[in-house]
Every structure is written in C-alpha cells, then in structure tokens.
Amino acid sequence: MDNNENSVIKLLGKHGSAEAYAIRDFLNRCGVNFEWVELDRDEQARDQAQVTGLDDSRLPVCVFPDGTRLEHPTVRQVIEKLGWFQNPSRSEYDLSIYGAGPAGLSAAVYGASEGLRTVVVERFAVGGQAGSSPKIENYLGFPQGVSGAELAERAREQACRFGAEILFLREAVRGEFEPGRGTGYLADGTKIVARASLCATGVDYRRLNLPNEERFHGAGIYYGAGASEASLCGPDEHVFVVGGGNSGAQAALHFSRYVSKVTMVVRDESLKKSVSQYLIDRVLSSPRIELLTLTGVTALHGDNVLRAITLRNKRTGKEWMEETSWLFLCLGGDPQTRWAVEVGIMRDEAGYLVTGPDLLKNGQRPDNWKLDRDPYYLETNIPGVFAAGDVRHGSVKRCASAVGEGAMAVTFIHRYVMNG
Numbered sequence: 369m370d371n372n373e374n375s376v377i378k379l380l381g382k383h384g385s386a387e388a389y390a391i392r393d394f395l396n397r398c399g400v401n402f403e404w405v406e407l408d409r410d411e412q413a414r415d416q417a418q419v420t421g422l423d424d425s426r427l428p429v430c431v432f433p434d435g436t437r438l439e440h441p442t443v444r445q446v447i448e449k450l451g452w453f454q455n456p457s458r459s460e461y462d463l464s465i466y467g468a469g470p471a472g473l474s475a476a477v478y479g480a481s482e483g484l485r486t487v488v489v490e491r492f493a494v495g496g497q498a499g500s501s502p503k504i505e506n507y508l509g510f511p512q513g514v515s516g517a518e519l520a521e522r523a524r525e526q527a528c529r530f531g532a533e534i535l536f537l538r539e540a541v542r543g544e545f546e547p548g549r550g551t552g553y554l555a556d557g558t559k560i561v562a563r564a565s566l567c568a569t570g571v572d573y574r575r576l577n578l579p580n581e582e583r584f585h586g587a588g589i590y591y592g593a594g595a596s597e598a599s600l601c602g603p604d605e606h607v608f609v610v611g612g613g614n615s616g617a618q619a620a621l622h623f624s625r626y627v628s629k630v631t632m633v634v635r636d637e638s639l640k641k642s643v644s645q646y647l648i649d650r651v652l653s654s655p656r657i658e659l660l661t662l663t664g665v666t667a668l669h670g671d672n673v674l675r676a677i678t679l680r681n682k683r684t685g686k687e688w689m690e691e692t693s694w695l696f697l698c699l700g701g702d703p704q705t706r707w708a709v710e711v712g713i714m715r716d717e718a719g720y721l722v723t724g725p726d727l728l729k730n731g732q733r734p735d736n737w738k739l740d741r742d743p744y745y746l747e748t749n750i751p752g753v754f755a756a757g758d759v760r761h762g763s764v765k766r767c768a769s770a771v772g773e774g775a776m777a778v779t780f781i782h783r784y785v786m787n788g
C-alpha cells in the first residue's frame with residue numbers, strides 16, 4: 369500500500385480497545401505506517417481526540433491525512449475511506465482463490481502472471497497466519513529473516529501488478545460447482561464465478577475455550593505471534609505466550625526484545641517435540657524468558673480488559689494467579705471447511721481437504737469422479753476445485769510449502785482450464 373499517502377493516518381484510542389486493535393492489526397498486516405495514540409487520561413482524550421473523556425463511546429477515533437475523522441469506525445469503514453474496499457470488476461473469472469495467506473497469494477501471482485483472470489477473496493487482510501509472525505527466518509532468500517506482514521505485502525503488490533484482484537474483508541461461506549464453472553457465495557451476498565477455484569483458507573487459530581475469552585479478544589488476548597503489539601508493551605510488563613510450537617517460541621523471543629519478562633506456557637514436558645532446535649537454543653539462553661512446562665491457562669480475569677490469568681501445573685495440580693494484560697495464544701489451528709461437506713468435497717477426519725493421489729483408494733478413483741483422468745495433484749474430488757497450503761490434507765504447515773503449493777496448483781488449474 370502507498371505508505372507516503374497513509375503515513376499520517378492517526379488512530380486514537382485507549383489501551384485494551386478491541387476495536388482499535390482490529391484496525392491496528394489490519395493496517396499493520398497491510399504494511400501501512402500509521403500513528404497509534406494511546407489515550408490514558410480524560411484530559412488527553414479531550415485535547416487530542418476531541419471526545420468527552422476515556423469512556424466516550426466515540427473512541428477510537430481515526431483521523432485521515434485529508435482531515436476526515438471517523439468515530440468508532442469498523443475496519444471496513446476505514447478501508448472504504450482508503451479506497452481499498454472493492455467489488456469484483458468482472459462477472460466471471462478464470463480462477464477464484466479463497467484466502468490471501470502465502471498459498472493464496474502465491475497462486476494469485478502465478479495465475480495472473482500466466483494470463484488467468486484471477487480474483488482473490490480474503491475475509492480479513494493479506495498474510496494469513498504468516499502475517500502475524502514477527503520474523504520468518506527459514507524462508508528462502510531472506511537470510512536475516514522477514515516479517516510476515518512485509519512478505520505478504522510484497523506478494524500482494526506483485527499479484528496486483530500482474531492484474532490479480534484482491535477483495536479484502538470478504539468471507540466465502542458457500543460454493544456450488546459444476547464442470548467448468550464454480551460459484552463462491554460471500555457472506556455479504558456477493559457471487560464470484562470462475563472456471564476453476566482454489567481453496568487456500570489455511571487454518572483458524574485454536575482457542576483456549578475458556579469463559580470470557582471472546583470478550584478479551586483484542587483487549588488482552590491475542591491470537592498468533594502478535595507482531596503488531598510487541599512495541600506497545602511497556603518494558604516492565606509481564607507477557608505470557610501460550611503454546612509450545614515454533615510460533616510460540618518465535619513470539620516469546622520477539623517479546624523478549626521489548627519487555628523484561630516473558631513466560632512461555634507449554635502443556636508438554638519440554639519444547640523438544642515441536643520446536644526447531646535454533647529456536648529452542650535461543651529460548652533457553654534468554655534471561656528474559658521463563659519456560660513453564662506441563663502448565664496450562666485455566667481462567668481469565670478482568671473488567672474491560674484482561675487483568676490476570678490462572679495457571680495450573682498438570683503434574684502437581686497447583687493453581688495460581690498471575691497479573692497480566694498481555695496473553696498471546698499460539699495454539700496452532702484447525703481448518704474451517706464445513707462448507708465442503710455440503711458440496712461433497714472429501715475431507716479427512718480433522719477436516720482437511722483431500723487432494724490428488726490421496727483420493728485414490730487401491731488405485732480406484734473416487735465414486736463421484738466422472739472424468740477419464742485421475743484427479744490432478746492438488747485437485748479435490750470435484751473437478752476444477754483445488755486446494756493448497758495448510759488447509760490441504762498432508763500439507764507441511766510451512767510458509768515455503770504453502771507458497772510452493774499455490775504455485776503448483778496454478779499449473780494444474782491451467783491444465784484444467786485448457787483440457788478439462
């Protein structure tokens with residue numbers, strides 16, 4: 369996005385405002401520089417945001433470079449004002465891609481660059497899970513690492529240069545597929561028609577499933593590695609990261625640059641099972657990171673914002689409370705593919721979409737398969753409907769592999785569009 373034009377967007381709100389967090393998260397993921405003004409006194413709210421005080425329901429306030437002021441805006445109102453909220457420009461495309469994470473963006477770059485009329489439907493911002501990562505260090509070509517938001521923004525720009533359309537804040541809810549024509553229905557009633565469709569919807573963050581969790585989302589509880597939030601934590605604050613995978617370790621290391629104490633809460637006995645060795649070494653050698661193994665979060669406490677959590681040691685049964693307003697959940701995710709059941713797309717037990725050779729049982733094609741060829745690699749059991757990245761059964765759950773699958777899917781989509 370054009371940072372010069374947007375550099376003076378100002379967002380004013382109070383700590384723990386979930387609405388302000390959603391806007392910050394969106395702008396961060398799109399690589400937009402903006403100024404966040406955290407209001408902590410009534411007087412400051414009056415002077416700077418022109419509202420009556422911190423409890424004024426008009427907060428947060430967003431002020432744009434042209435002087436336009438939006439009170440208590442939704443993310444959609446902000447992006448409408450920026451001119452990024454678009455309707456599809458065509459009644460029919462060659463390729464519709466659902467999800468603008470690494471897999472979807474990669475497919476958009478390759479699809480559009482190879483001449484396919486391509487549209488991407490994304491329910492939030494670009495980047496997917498990777499977009500919340502402060503530093504991806506194992507992605508080829510970035511020896512110093514790259515933030516997920518930067519990687520995604522570069523990919524978005526690249527896809528758009530080749531002519532792909534990206535529709536933000538649009539959620540696909542249903543599909544209908546017939547040979548050579550798929551229709552995606554979006555939550556707002558928009559219909560997307562394309563000759564081939566690619567599902568790249570990744571996984572949705574797992575929740576703790578505790579009372580109050582939804583209430584504190586964006587107000588003390590954050591999903592993913594919280595790349596956008598670290599710089600807002602004061603040096604004396606105590607940050608908790610739950611999850612013993614690579615993303616949890618990455619988050620803990622990132623926060624340890626900003627605060628004096630980070631506690632990593634892990635349900636297993638050690639990090640060994642699930643974390644890359646280079647991250648384990650760094651976590652264990654950081655004097656600012658405390659590792660609590662065999663431990664879980666069992667309760668959340670607070671008022672408008674999270675104030676404390678209860679922890680429980682699985683081995684001893686001991687429970688205790690810790691004060692914190694920063695809880696980052698890196699618990700992995702589950703695919704959201706219930707829509708696929710309605711259209712007869714095959715899923716595995718966990719809900720991942722089954723594709724290509726995995727559809728063959730003892731060399732036999734799926735029952736509903738009418739074509740005299742096997743399903744293409746990455747094609748589901750509905751001809752012309754493909755899946756790539758984390759949503760796919762057997763996928764590797766890495767950025768590079770999602771990008772690889774997105775690119776690969778386009779080769780088969782081309783074949784499908786040309787030959788059926």
Ligand SMILES: Cc1cc2nc3c(=O)[nH]c(=O)nc-3n(C[C@H](O)[C@H](O)[C@H](O)COP(=O)(O)OP(=O)(O)OC[C@H]3O[C@@H](n4cnc5c(N)ncnc54)[C@H](O)[C@@H]3O)c2cc1C
Nearest residue numbers: 467469470471491496497498540570615757758765766767
């Ligand atoms: C914090 C964190 C750090 C990570 N760090 C690394 C790392 O260092 N190295 C590495 O290799 N991997 C890392 N990973 C894993 C990597 O990010 C994922 O494997 C990768 O993002 C998967 O890409 P994807 O495109 O398949 O899916 P996702 O990234 O999950 O993207 C899916 C997209 O689809 C959208 N979507 C979902 N449903 C719908 C719908 N119905 N309609 C429209 N849009 C929809 C979502 O909003 C999302 O943008 C990390 C993951 C996390 C969470």
